[in-house]
Amino acid sequence: MNVQVMKTIMLATSVTFVALAVILFPDHTLEASKSGLSMWWNIVFPSLLPFFIISELLIGIGVVRFIGILLEPLMRPLFRVPGSGAFVFAMGIASGFPAGAKYTAHLRQNNDITAIEGERLVSFTNCSNPLFIFAAVAVGFFHNPALGVILAIAHYTGNILVGFVMRFHHPEDAHPTEMIRSSESRLGLAFTALHQTRLIDTRPFGKMMGDAVHSSIKTLLMVGGFIILFSVLNELLGVIGIAAILAGVIRSILLLLQLSPELDIPLLSGMFEITLGSRLASESSTTLLAQAIVTSFILAFNGFSVQAQVASILADTDIRFKPFFFARLLHGFFAAFLTLVIWKPIYLDYLSSGNGSLPVLNREDAPSFIESVYSFLTQTGPWITLFSLLTFIILVTYRAGNQRIFK
Incomplete structure (x- = not known):
């Protein structure tokens, strides 16, 4: 049978199956939708919007090309990407996923990078932001600020290692480093x-500025849709019983790696949605080290929800998704292994012994800075989201009116 015919049958069957599950389990679907919407409305939208708008302006004004030429001698030898990749990497860390994919696609659409360079770049610039790692995961789920240090070191070091590995992606795609004349x-x-x-x-x-706001909100609406969709899919898999079958396979893998089989459901959930998976890992009764290893893998893998967002963004370019998926698996194993390696020297011997000084994470007298920022977002986030969506509606209405006038 033709491969495309098989693909059509599989897609039609899968979507029909999900539609039937939504009809048969409306209560579970509604609760999962509300949970996903709450995360997007309160945290994701207000935390990402400022970064997206500012980055659009920086790209439009030309600051990214300025940075690209300055950092070409650093990024080209290390990662075999243009110097503008440093901007994508920095903004990807600061704002979190799917910012790395968005800015990589933007550079490709402007012909600032080739398709192969885009595949290398997106593989190590799509990561969790520090606010999510420290505030949501370490403090919110584990109630252990020091754990955020371990997760962050493993996560960002793993990303850099992925960048080193992906520099060998398509080695025949040579790009000589730009030579500068002595007079310039x-x-x-x-x-x-x-x-x-x-x-x-x-x-x-x-x-x-109006275009930056319009483009950023459109991207975040897409992100919100994927968060809600995969929250529903994750819930339906559990209700139908498919999750139990998949968890059995994951349990066997965990036993081979000498990790607690109790982490099967958290790991499976995290492969779909990182927030749910990280929370379930923190609630398991296994050792903190095992919880940290699994959580590191979940954060690095990004979850199918984030990967679907990246695939949607990259679909507007000729950058392929497969290298990105391979990089996510690689990052997951790197981050999990690094967590195991640094656990004793950094967490046990330094942070837990009282030798480490973490004033920003200290919770004895007052909430930490990161906790304060997270609390601010949870309190004001819904209002920021509401105001931004109203602004978006006004912009769309105004542009539609202008188009009718000038036709």
Whole structure:
């Protein structure tokens, strides 16, 4: 049978099966939808929107090309990507997923990188942000601020290691490092590129800002849809009983790795949605080390929910999704192994012994800075989301009216 025919049958069967499950279990579907919507409405949207808008403006003005020329000698030898990859990596860490994919796709659409460079770049720039690791996971789920240090070190070091490995992706795709004439400094060339980029983009700054808001909110609406969808899928798998079958396979793998089989459901849930998986891992009765190892893998794997968001963003370019999926598996194993390696010297011997000084994470007298930020988001996040969506509606209505006038 033709491969495409098989694919059509599988897609039709899967979607029909999910539709029937939604009809048969409306209560579970509603609760899972509300849970996903709450996460997106209260935390994800208000925390990502400012970064998305600012990054769109930085790209439009030309700051990214300025950074790209300056950091070309660093990024090209290490990761075989242009210097602008440093901006994507920094913003990916600061704002979290799927920012790395969004900015990589933007660079590809502007022809600032090749498709192969995009596949290398997106593989190590899509990661969890520090606020989620420290506040939501370490403090919110585990009630252990020091654990956030271990998770963060393993997560970001693992990302860098993935970048080193992915530099060998398509080694035949050679790109010589840019040579600078002796009469010109790299800083001068970078400023020239910044100025030319600003001149080429003839949009007034107000129009540029409106486009940035419009594009950012569209992306976040897509993100919200995927979060809700995979929250429902994860719940339905448990209700139908498929989760129990898959958990049995995962339990066998955990036993081979000498980890507690109690982590089967948390790991399975985390492979779909990282927030739920991390919370379930923290609630298991196994050792803290085993919980940390599984949580590190979950954070690095990103979950199918985030991976679907990335696939949707990359679909507008010629950047393939398969290398990204391979990188997520690689990052998961790197992060889990690094957690095991640094557990004794950093967590047991340094942080837990009282030798480590973590004033920002200290909870004895007052809430930490990260806890305060997380609390602020949970209290004001819904209002930020509501105001932003109203702004988006006004922008869309205004643009639609202008298009009708000028037709």
